[in-house]
Amino acid sequence: MxxxxxxxxxxxxxxxxxxxxxxxxxxxxxxxxxxxxxxxxxxxxxxxxxxxxxxxxxxxxxxxxxxxxxxxxxxxxxxxxxxxxxxxxxxxxxxxxxxxxxxxxxxxxxxxxxxxxxxxxxxxxxxxxxxxxxxxxxxxKKVYHLTSPVFWSQGDVHIVALPSDEFRISYTLNYPNSALLRAQFHTISVNEENFKMEIAPCRTFSLYEETVPLIEQGLIKGGSLENAVIIKGDAILNPEGLRFPDEMVRHKILDLIGDLSLVGCSFFAHVIAIRSGHFSNTAFSKELLNHIMMESS
The missing domain is CATH 3.30.230.20 (lpxc deacetylase, domain 1)
Structure with a gap:
């Protein structure tokens, strides 16, 4: 033996x-x-x-x-x-x-x-x-090191965290009905400098067809072209255009970083997400927290 x-x-x-x-x-x-x-x-x-x-x-x-x-x-x-x-x-x-x-x-x-x-x-x-x-x-400062994978899936939305010696996020965005939002991918090692240069400037975005009804129903009372990227067909309605060619997928990473912070502790893992949003991000955060608590006990 x-x-x-x-x-x-x-x-x-x-x-x-x-x-x-x-x-x-x-x-x-x-x-x-x-x-x-x-x-x-x-x-x-x-x-x-x-x-x-x-x-x-x-x-x-x-x-x-x-x-x-x-x-x-x-x-x-x-x-x-x-x-x-x-x-x-x-x-x-x-x-x-x-x-x-x-x-x-x-x-x-x-x-x-x-x-x-x-x-x-x-x-x-x-x-x-x-x-x-x-x-x-x-x-x-305590940092948790993931030692085994954590998965979350629902329909065509998938998130997995893999063991890593850093905190990294890889995200694939895909809106099949929008030419501007098809198959964007970005990956980043999350730290101050990378976040400041690659992620922080990226704005929230929405499709024009989804936004107008929400405004008419009074569900978005503070939205404007000054605080969101609006996409109509193949066009960006904001006069200044995009801050990055793939600004939208970068903003999705921004959202995911914020939602993952709700785990409540620092951790090293490579988080890979496909088409996730706030619901899936926070559901995955709960799974990740449960995993960390079980492995730490």
């Missing part, structure tokens, strides 16, 4: 890094995409091991919602966190920026029900983070 003495992969490491928050408070304001209401949002440095949390300061008792997947209350073209009758919607863009910049602890005060859409990308949040800088903390 041969004894296997080869080293087993680590499930958790610290990588020599400590947790991070922001160096000081910073505020941004704008319209909510769906509500059309002007909201103000403030980042406040938070203590170690408190995670990312949203606080509705416009409500009595100023309730707090942790940015964790168990608080997902819906995915109606965005990701909504909620508890009882308190909710915050469209959290994915700001969470993507915080995740890419490895911010572990932050209190996000908001005086309304929706994160400001700004220009439809994560760039304004990246600018805010870089403006105030980081607050380095004393507690070590």
């Amino acid at each position: 041969t004894l296997d003495t080869s080293p087993k992969p680590k499930k958790v490491s610290t990588l020599g890094n400590n947790q991070k928050t922001l160096a000081k408070a910073a505020t941004i304001s704008g319209l909510g995409l769906f509500t059309g209401k002007r909201v103000q949002m403030t980042f406040r440095p938070a203590e170690e091991n408190t995670g990312i949390r949203f606080q509705r300061i416009d409500l009595e008792d100023k309730p707090i919602l942790p940015a964790q997947v168990q608080y997902v209350r819906g995915t109606p073209r965005c990701t909504v966190l909620g508890k009882d009758d308190v909710f915050v919607q469209t959290v994915e863009h700001v969470l993507a920026a915080l995740s890419a910049y490895e911010i572990d602890n932050l209190l996000i005060e908001i005086d309304g029900p929706e994160i400001p859409i700004c220009d439809g990308s994560a760039q304004p949040f990246v600018d805010l983070i870089e403006e105030v800088g980081f607050g380095y903390q004393k507690t070590s």
Whole structure:
């Protein structure tokens, strides 16, 4: 009998890094995409091991919602966190920026029900983070290393996470009925620099045929060509055009990074997604969290 003495992969490491928050408070304001209401949002440095949390300061008792997947209350073209009758919607863009910049602890005060859409990308949040800088903390940052695959599929939507020595996302977008959205693919190692250069500027997008009825029904009250890419047939309606030839698939990666951050811990894995959206992203995040908890127990 041969004894296997080869080293087993680590499930958790610290990588020599400590947790991070922001160096000081910073505020941004704008319209909510769906509500059309002007909201103000403030980042406040938070203590170690408190995670990312949203606080509705416009409500009595100023309730707090942790940015964790168990608080997902819906995915109606965005990701909504909620508890009882308190909710915050469209959290994915700001969470993507915080995740890419490895911010572990932050209190996000908001005086309304929706994160400001700004220009439809994560760039304004990246600018805010870089403006105030980081607050380095004393507690070590734990990173989970996936040691076996995690799968989620429904119809023609598929997501898998594979063991990796980095956090990487590969995404395939395919809208068969749109010439501009057929078979776009992008892959990225998720870190500050790559996110800033390749992903953060990419705006949310929608087909004209889907958008007009939603506006007429009052379901999108803050949308405009200033905060979304609108596609009609083979044309981009935005006068300035696209920021990247494949801006749409890059924005899908942005959304996925934000939704995956709701797992609530840092991890290394290669996440491969085909045609996923907020519902599948958050469903997969629940599967991934369950997997991590079982392997860590």
